[in-house]
Amino acid sequence: MSWDWNYTGEILPDLLSGLRITIAATLLGYVIALVLGLVWTLLQRTPSRAFNLAVHWVAEFIRSTPLLVQLAFVFFVLPGWGLTLSALTAGIIGLGVHYSTYTAEVYRAGIADVPRGQWEAATALNLPRRRVWRSVILPQAFRRVIPTLGNYLIAMFKDSPLLMGITVVELLNSAYQAGAKSLQLLEPLTVVAALFIIVSVVSSLIIRRLERRYATN
Amino acid sequence: MPPTDTTPEAPTPEEAPKTPLSKTPLPETAPSKTPLPHGDTPGIRFEKVVKRFGGNVVLRELDFTVAPGERVTLIGPSGSGKTTILRLLMTLEKVDDGVIWIGDRSLSHMERGGRRVPANEKHLHEMRKQVGMVFQQFNLFPNMNVLRNLTEGPVHVLGVSRDEAVERARGLLDMVGLADKIDAHPSQLSGGQQQRVAIARALAMQPKVLLLDEVTSALDPELVVGVQDLLRDIARQSDLTLLCVTHEMHFARDISDRVLMFDQGQIVEEGPPEQIFGDPAEQRTRDFLQAVLAT
Numbered sequence: 291m292s293w294d295w296n297y298t299g300e301i302l303p304d305l306l307s308g309l310r311i312t313i314a315a316t317l318l319g320y321v322i323a324l325v326l327g328l329v330w331t332l333l334q335r336t337p338s339r340a341f342n343l344a345v346h347w348v349a350e351f352i353r354s355t356p357l358l359v360q361l362a363f364v365f366f367v368l369p370g371w372g373l374t375l376s377a378l379t380a381g382i383i384g385l386g387v388h389y390s391t392y393t394a395e396v397y398r399a400g401i402a403d404v405p406r407g408q409w410e411a412a413t414a415l416n417l418p419r420r421r422v423w424r425s426v427i428l429p430q431a432f433r434r435v436i437p438t439l440g441n442y443l444i445a446m447f448k449d450s451p452l453l454m455g456i457t458v459v460e461l462l463n464s465a466y467q468a469g470a471k472s473l474q475l476l477e478p479l480t481v482v483a484a485l486f487i488i489v490s491v492v493s494s495l496i497i498r499r500l501e502r503r504y505a506t507n
Numbered sequence: 508m509p510p511t512d513t514t515p516e517a518p519t520p521e522e523a524p525k526t527p528l529s530k531t532p533l534p535e536t537a538p539s540k541t542p543l544p545h546g547d548t549p550g551i552r553f554e555k556v557v558k559r560f561g562g563n564v565v566l567r568e569l570d571f572t573v574a575p576g577e578r579v580t581l582i583g584p585s586g587s588g589k590t591t592i593l594r595l596l597m598t599l600e601k602v603d604d605g606v607i608w609i610g611d612r613s614l615s616h617m618e619r620g621g622r623r624v625p626a627n628e629k630h631l632h633e634m635r636k637q638v639g640m641v642f643q644q645f646n647l648f649p650n651m652n653v654l655r656n657l658t659e660g661p662v663h664v665l666g667v668s669r670d671e672a673v674e675r676a677r678g679l680l681d682m683v684g685l686a687d688k689i690d691a692h693p694s695q696l697s698g699g700q701q702q703r704v705a706i707a708r709a710l711a712m713q714p715k716v717l718l719l720d721e722v723t724s725a726l727d728p729e730l731v732v733g734v735q736d737l738l739r740d741i742a743r744q745s746d747l748t749l750l751c752v753t754h755e756m757h758f759a760r761d762i763s764d765r766v767l768m769f770d771q772g773q774i775v776e777e778g779p780p781e782q783i784f785g786d787p788a789e790q791r792t793r794d795f796l797q798a799v800l801a802t
Contacts, residue, residue, distance in 0.1 A: 407642060407646040410599050410642065411642065411647070411648070413598065414635075414639065415660035415664065415712060416632060416664045417660060418632075421663050425648070425659060426648055426650070429650040430648075433650070
């Protein structure tokens with residue numbers, strides 16, 4: 291089996307359009323994961339222990355079940371309950387919700403890492419609770435967890451081929467479709483791997499730069 | 508002892524022990540107008556206060572009074588409960604029993620339906636307005652510059668306009684000698700500078716009671732004197748009620764009207780600094796002072 295550059299050139303536009311879908315799904319899912327993760331974390335810090343525990347177990351359930359099962363549930367089961375979503379929307383929501391349970395843990399650790407003296411100084415200044423979170427605790431917690439949150443972006447990106455399972459024509463699916471026509475999978479799959487590496491490496495560099503910029507002294 | 512419904516009278520200014528040290532005239536160099544609080548200073552009263560951490564009883568039915576405007580230093584070995592007293596006053600800890608009074612209002616309890624119940628957050632918020640605290644580890648907010656460290660509280664707690672808060676912050680930074688560091692972040696400052704900013708931050712809230720918790724213990728020796736001088740000036744130029752925990756006995760002697768010697772959650776001996784440091788009555792105090800002054 292030898293490498294066919296002409297064939298590679300022919301399939302590249304399809305693969306790049308698949309890559310666009312993959313990146314869009316990852317980024318939009320990541321926004322959901324970042325926002326919803328914080329919601330999970332804060333909902334586990336209410337005065338009601340029973341409520342906190344209930345939220346904890348819901349998040350634990352989502353984290354402990356496979357992403358592919360969740361994607362299938364959102365795309366194939368929810369329409370039966372009257373909620374029909376496009377494959378891409380279902381994929382973005384599935385990815386975002388699944389990873390939000392991981393980012394929630396990251397936030398939790400980041401908040402726990404803020405020194406107790408910061409809470410005490412905020413109390414001594416009599417700052418209202420909401421202000422303490424907004425101005426003192428969360429900004430410091432975010433800075434501490436930027437590297438870990440960045441790693442989850444890359445992990446989400448690498449999990450995005452699972453969206454193929456619910457018919458999203460993302461990068462891997464577009465490679466399969468190209469390969470199915472020509473019965474040649476070497477080039478499409480190699481290009482897919484190369485594109486994944488390129489995007490991952492570039493993302494890592496951006497994250498490292500962000501990490502340096504927001505490093506706590 | 509069950510709490511009573513009658514409000515105890517706040518200690519009157521006449522009760523404040525007057526020592527020559529407390530009435531030292533202002534130094535010639537003192538600025539004529541300082542942004543320091545004046546007037547309506549409340550006293551403090553601990554009434555059979557008990558504080559436990561697990562099985563460890565830190566304060567045992569502690570009773571003591573601090574008169575309005577009085578400067579009191581708490582000394583004693585580690586674990587004797589000194590810092591716990593400051594933390595209770597700052598509401599960073601809750602009393603297990605007894606009542607703490609600031610002025611004529613209970614800090615730890617509030618009235619509800621004619622009964623005294625543990626204070627809720629609203630009551631604590633109201634009471635905390637009178638109290639400020641400076642910590643051993645400074646605890647400046649590292650994500651904010653010096654100016655924002657000083658304006659965050661006044662703007663969001665006292666409802667002061669941003670312009671006025673900035674003006675007040677400039678005045679305080681001038682007073683602590685750090686006017687040029689207004690835009691710096693805490694990480695760009697030395698320990699001594701950070702502690703000066705922390706003092707300014709506490710004063711920006713215009714407290715009536717200021718708590719100083721071993722404020723020079725974390726500083727390099729050469730920076731200690733500057734911070735102590737600043738606090739001496741503040742003590743002279745304001746009528747703040749001051750509670751200070753320190754291991755620096757010279758500083759305690761200079762700044763205090765009265766010294767309380769603590770051991771195992773109780774007051775062993777109290778008196779004016781001249782007496783406590785010059786002629787302590789209790790053997791425990793003599794042993795402690797000997798140990799501290801030997802280091």
